Amino acid sequence: MEKLRVGIIFGGMSSEKEVSLNSGRNVYDNMDRELYEPVPIFMDSGGLLWELPWQLISQNTTTDVSERLAEEARRVAYEELKEKIDFAFISLHGKYGDDGCIQGLMELLCIPYTGPGVLASALGMDKHLQQKVLEAEGLAVPRSVVIHERDWGARREDVKKEVVDAFGFPLVTKPLREGSSVGVKINRSLEDLECGVTEAFRWDNSILIEEFLEGIEFSSIVLDGDDGEPVALGLTEIHPQSEFYTYDDKYMPGRCRKFTPPKNISREDSQRIKAEVLRAYKALRFRCYGRIDGFFLRDGRVLVTDPNSSSGMAPSSFFFEQAAEVGMLPSMIITRLIEIALRVHRDKKGPL
Ligand SMILES: Nc1ncnc2c1ncn2[C@@H]1O[C@H](COP(=O)(O)OP(=O)(O)O)[C@@H](O)[C@H]1O
Ligand SMILES: [Mg+2]
Structure with missing residues (x-):
């Protein structure tokens, strides 16, 4: 039987391209060769696709890869992708990666892919709109205001007064559409706030200023179950x-303590958190899989702060950590994800 050719798409155009390189390489290394033929597809910083030979997959940085593309890799035009792969394992993160752009291209090419469709991916990326949708579904989210660059230019003093009056310090500033904590700052004074806002605007034309949450941060991977109902892994x-x-x-070994399952959250509260996680997943129309992050506050409230329509897949990621907790090897969860995605795409009517 012909094996399914799984294109692992990684690299990309976002601030998270190095994270993506790590994810993609790890997915490539762990894919079950009995079932699949992995095809490494690197997206360069201009959005062009390249089929990589093995010696380029193991490069340390996307710059190292990019320098050798012309000599050692094969350009793959978008319309040629369909001849090379039967399925896309999207290991891109950030803008153009898990925000609906590459998903739209896959839809046009009729290539099934991991993760949700265009709309849900875009919602997973937009930190303001996702809060609106979650709120409308009755989920608790942090209080925040969205600020566009032109408003900051025109009414900076008013804006500062409004947010400080409303939330007090500390205040969190973040670009509307980034990931991996890029451009995020905790601000404890008006001077800090100026710097935090300026930093966030480096990454997007709109930013959020958010109340500071005190409590335990959590992360939960969700997979679509066989009956279509999502399950928190x-x-x-x-x-x-x-x-x-x-x-x-997030990415330097030994820089963070993590407990799976939680150590300081009771079983009962963990169940409550997982229920909120699943509500968020459904509210945003996530499909296939996702990662929902949030805070368990001191007063017992559960807030969803960062729903992600994909997950980092480096060896130390939550994705593989939580899979290991339920007895799944990396190769097994990768296989599972491909199977779920194939089913989801088989059942869809129009784009996902
Ligand atoms: N409102 C908040 N209160 C306290 N910490 C926050 C808040 N928002 C974000 N953070 C911290 O910043 C990190 C990154 O912010 P997040 O919104 O998750 O963006 P990203 O998509 O980049 O992961 C979080 O993991 C958390 O530690
Ligand atoms: Mg986050």
């Missing part, structure tokens, strides 16, 4: 060693 309690869960805490 596990729950991890996160104790960053920095002021908050920064890029370094």
Whole structure:
């Protein structure tokens, strides 16, 4: 029998391309060769696709890969992708990666792919709109205001007064559409706030200023079940060693304490959190899988702060940690994800 050719798409155009390189390589390394033929497809910083030979997959950075593309890799035009792969395992993160862009391209090419469709991916990326949808479904989210660059230019003093009056310090500033904590700052004074806002605007034209949450941060991977009902794979309690869960805490080994299952959250509260996680997953129309992050506050409230329509897949990621907790090896959960995605795409009417 012909094996399914699974294109692993990684690299990309976002601030998270190095994270994506790590994810993609790990998925490539762990894919079950008995079942699938993995095809590594690198997206360069201009959005062009390349089929990589093995020696480029193991490069440390996307710059190392990019420098050798012209000599050693094969360009794959978008319309050629369909001849190369039967399925896309999307290991891209961030803008153009899990925000609906690549998903739209896959739909046009009729290639089934991991993760949700265009709309849900875009919602998973937009930190303002996702809060609106979650709120409308009765879920608790942090209080925040969205600020567009032109408003900041025109009414900066008013805006500062409004947010400080409403939420008090500390205040969290973040770009509307980023991930991996890129552009996120905790601000404890008006001076900080100026810097935090400026930093966030480096990454997007709209930003959020959010109330600061005190409690235990959590993360939960969700998979679509066989009957289509989503299931929370596990729950991890996160104790960053920095002021908050920064890029370094996320990706540098030994920079963060994690407990799966949680150590300081009771079984009962964990069940309550998982129920909220599943409500958020459904509210945003996530499909196939996702990762829902939030805070368990001191007063017992559960707030969803960061629903993600995909997950990092480095060896130390929540994805593999929570899979291991239920006895699944990386190869097994990767197979599971492909099976779920194939089913979801088989059943769809029009784009996912
Ligand atoms: N309102 C908040 N209160 C306290 N910490 C926050 C808040 N929002 C974000 N953080 C911290 O910043 C990190 C990154 O923010 P998040 O909104 O999850 O963005 P990203 O999509 O980049 O992961 C979180 O993991 C958390 O540690
Ligand atoms: Mg987050």
